[in-house]
Amino acid sequence: MFEILRKSTKSKARVGKLYTPHGVVNTPAFMPVGTQGTVKTMSPRELNEIGTEIILCNTYHLYLRPGHELIREAGGLHKFIGWDKPILTDSGGFQVFSLAHMRKVTDEGVEFTSHVDGSKHFLTPEKVLEIQTAFGSDIMMPLDECVPYPCGKKEAEEALMRTTEWARESKSEILNPKSETISKFQIPTLFGIVQGSTYKDLRKRSAEEIAAIDFPGYAIGGLSVGEPQEEMFGMLDIVTDVLPEEKPRHLMGVGYPSDILGAIKLGADLFDCVIPTRLARHGSFLNYEGKTSIRLAKFEKDFTPIDPECDCYTCKHFTKAYIRHLFWAREITAMHLLTLHNLRFYMRMMGLVSRDIQDGKI
Amino acid sequence: MFEILRKSTKSKARVGKLYTPHGVVNTPAFMPVGTQGTVKTMSPRELNEIGTEIILCNTYHLYLRPGHELIREAGGLHKFIGWDKPILTDSGGFQVFSLAHMRKVTDEGVEFTSHVDGSKHFLTPEKVLEIQTAFGSDIMMPLDECVPYPCGKKEAEEALMRTTEWARESKSEILNPKSETISKFQIPTLFGIVQGSTYKDLRKRSAEEIAAIDFPGYAIGGLSVGEPQEEMFGMLDIVTDVLPEEKPRHLMGVGYPSDILGAIKLGADLFDCVIPTRLARHGSFLNYEGKTSIRLAKFEKDFTPIDPECDCYTCKHFTKAYIRHLFWAREITAMHLLTLHNLRFYMRMMGLVSRDIQDGKI
Numbered sequence: 001m002f003e004i005l006r007k008s009t010k011s012k013a014r015v016g017k018l019y020t021p022h023g024v025v026n027t028p029a030f031m032p033v034g035t036q037g038t039v040k041t042m043s044p045r046e047l048n049e050i051g052t053e054i055i056l057c058n059t060y061h062l063y064l065r066p067g068h069e070l071i072r073e074a075g076g077l078h079k080f081i082g083w084d085k086p087i088l089t090d091s092g093g094f095q096v097f098s099l100a101h102m103r104k105v106t107d108e109g110v111e112f113t114s115h116v117d118g119s120k121h122f123l124t125p126e127k128v129l130e131i132q133t134a135f136g137s138d139i140m141m142p143l144d145e146c147v148p149y150p151c152g153k154k155e156a157e158e159a160l161m162r163t164t165e166w167a168r169e170s171k172s173e174i175l176n177p178k179s180e181t182i183s184k185f186q187i188p189t190l191f192g193i194v195q196g197s198t199y200k201d202l203r204k205r206s207a208e209e210i211a212a213i214d215f216p217g218y219a220i221g222g223l224s225v226g227e228p229q230e231e232m233f234g235m236l237d238i239v240t241d242v243l244p245e246e247k248p249r250h251l252m253g254v255g256y257p258s259d260i261l262g263a264i265k266l267g268a269d270l271f272d273c274v275i276p277t278r279l280a281r282h283g284s285f286l287n288y289e290g291k292t293s294i295r296l297a298k299f300e301k302d303f304t305p306i307d308p309e310c311d312c313y314t315c316k317h318f319t320k321a322y323i324r325h326l327f328w329a330r331e332i333t334a335m336h337l338l339t340l341h342n343l344r345f346y347m348r349m350m351g352l353v354s355r356d357i358q359d360g361k362i
Numbered sequence: 363m364f365e366i367l368r369k370s371t372k373s374k375a376r377v378g379k380l381y382t383p384h385g386v387v388n389t390p391a392f393m394p395v396g397t398q399g400t401v402k403t404m405s406p407r408e409l410n411e412i413g414t415e416i417i418l419c420n421t422y423h424l425y426l427r428p429g430h431e432l433i434r435e436a437g438g439l440h441k442f443i444g445w446d447k448p449i450l451t452d453s454g455g456f457q458v459f460s461l462a463h464m465r466k467v468t469d470e471g472v473e474f475t476s477h478v479d480g481s482k483h484f485l486t487p488e489k490v491l492e493i494q495t496a497f498g499s500d501i502m503m504p505l506d507e508c509v510p511y512p513c514g515k516k517e518a519e520e521a522l523m524r525t526t527e528w529a530r531e532s533k534s535e536i537l538n539p540k541s542e543t544i545s546k547f548q549i550p551t552l553f554g555i556v557q558g559s560t561y562k563d564l565r566k567r568s569a570e571e572i573a574a575i576d577f578p579g580y581a582i583g584g585l586s587v588g589e590p591q592e593e594m595f596g597m598l599d600i601v602t603d604v605l606p607e608e609k610p611r612h613l614m615g616v617g618y619p620s621d622i623l624g625a626i627k628l629g630a631d632l633f634d635c636v637i638p639t640r641l642a643r644h645g646s647f648l649n650y651e652g653k654t655s656i657r658l659a660k661f662e663k664d665f666t667p668i669d670p671e672c673d674c675y676t677c678k679h680f681t682k683a684y685i686r687h688l689f690w691a692r693e694i695t696a697m698h699l700l701t702l703h704n705l706r707f708y709m710r711m712m713g714l715v716s717r718d719i720q721d722g723k724i
Contacts, residue, residue, distance in 0.1 A: 036691040043698070074681065
């Protein structure tokens with residue numbers, strides 16, 4: 001399912017193609033985040049327009065609302081949300097550990113109360129696969145345990161062990177499903193998730209254990225959760241040295257442009273992050289200098305586009321002065337126009353990096 | 363500037379073409395409202411897609427924020443907001459009387475404090491034209507005085523007299539501008555505004571006085587402000603009997619589909635209203651049965667479009683169940699998809715009515 005077209009001679013960077021039931025994804029790829037079944041303020045046709053090849057949706061959110069059974073009845077997540085290209089869904093683990101209340105982790109799974117309505121839920125490795133099978137995700141993730149940063153070594157090691165055990169159970173569930181609902185669908189693509197907090201030996205051990213189970217692709221979780229960038233890069237370096245080179249690697253929840261550029265050089269292929277969309281809703285636009293608030297007084301009479309080099313609808317048609325006005329006037333259109341630009345900025349960045357790898361520059 | 367293509371033999375309805383510096387408007391026409399320089403949640407290309415030929419922007423809002431001088435510097439309102447088709451701007455009168463605080467009306471104009479920042483302002487007939495000239499509006503309105511409903515006759519008559527006097531001053535300002543900023547621009551199209559509350563004799567008198575001043579088009583203000591529909595129709599009937607038949611008539615702020623259909627039969631050509639956009643943001647969609655909340659439980663598993671007959675992007679790609687989910691999940695996309703549909707519903711309705719008039723059915 002993954003083909004490497006070009007490997008850098010200067011770094012671990014590579015250019016590849018990821019084949020999924022809903023089409024091909026050119027890597028390195030950035031996945032806009034459609035938390036609740038929509039990339040905030042965007043429509044599917046606009047995602048297509050800016051060059052999106054794959055989006056990420058959150059299992060935790062969609063499981064709680066509208067529920068995986070409803071999505072199954074709708075004909076799957078692609079049909080429900082009107083997006084016919086690939087969808088990767090996460091395991092829900094990260095959200096359970098960051099959003100849900102009163103969670104209780106045991107070897108069987110994790111119990112928690114919903115942040116939406118306070119209802120009680122119990123997610124197990126099997127359940128998480130059943131949910132994602134109902135979605136019809138192109139790439140799904142096994143339940144994992146995310147630890148906060150910083151985290152004591154004992155706690156990190158326990159989470160690692162549980163994550164490995166759950167990965168093993170998930171693989172066996174896929175191969176020999178106990179749950180009837182899974183077997184009705186085609187065998188889905190399940191990635192393994194590497195954890196291990198910021199401990200070098202734990203990261204190495206987790207990567208070895210997960211790689212030994214053998215998955216068609218790997219996700220690296222628990223990074224970009226507050227640790228310094230160098231530490232994140234250090235952990236990633238260890239992990240990509242262990243993971244099989246011929247399989248795709250998803251660095252979950254990362255990040256700012258500099259995080260992504262650095263991670264590509266360390267061998268990561270897939271990225272997802274709410275930064276471009278969230279910053280847009282808070283009024284910031286992105287370019288290679290970083291983020292800038294459109295609300296600044298200096299843009300009051302700035303009748304030039306956010307980025308004259310950018311080919312997005314926003315930059316082709318509107319000025320900073322206008323978007324600033326819309327933002328101060330609390331118009332939703334401001335958030336939309338900024339989201340469109342920020343996502344297109346990420347897409348163009350991925351395209352340029354890919355070209356640089358192919359040209360032997362990275 | 364107005365050409366009548368077909369007059370009904372069964373009613374006062376007519377089909378026409380309104381020529382403006384930014385293009386032709388087929389009447390009867392509905393103008394989506396771009397209060398602060400954007401039709402809420404919509405981009406100009408989407409307005410084009412649904413068949414919008416003209417939008418209305420609010421002078422009061424744009425004067426307060428971002429200010430007409432800034433819009434002049436941007437190259438005018440069309441360029442500032444990225445909309446190259448016709449724009450009609452109102453006089454600001456209605457908003458001053460409904461939104462502003464501590465207003466004080468004299469024969470010279472109206473003093474008020476801004477609802478945005480509490481700053482003090484004084485709008486005169488000349489000032490209102492200067493503002494709209496800075497915008498470069500295709501059609502502009504003279505300052506008028508709107509009375510609330512119900513309104514005592516004495517108060518209504520005083521407002522009428524002031525409105526007529528201000529219309530006279532506005533016409534003379536256009537012909538022989540005292541303000542330098544007006545003369546720099548092309549001579550704009552100024553409509554006269556008929557007031558008179560819900561008093562038959564006052565409506566007749568106002569229409570006669572305003573028609574005597576002679577404008578290229580007429581607006582009918584102060585209706586659909588709380589009075590019963592029959593009363594609104596009664597007033598409109600009186601006014602359109604008086605106004606010259608060959609000139610376009612704009613029924614300001616109207617309305618629901620049944621208001622518009624009735625008013626077309628009474629000879630109104632132009633309409634603007636926030637109903638389709640506001641209802642959408644509150645979660646309601648429109649069809650010929652009226653408005654319906656997408657939040658209803660019965661739509662939870664309704665995997666059909668809002669209107670299978672509708673050709674809008676929303677109806678072609680998404681189900682009620684999905685939009686309902688987005689609405690409950692507080693996703694902005696829900697408001698956008700409903701706005702797109704509701705506005706397209708209005709546009710299609712105007713098209714059908716126009717065809718029915720041309721076919722001699724209305």
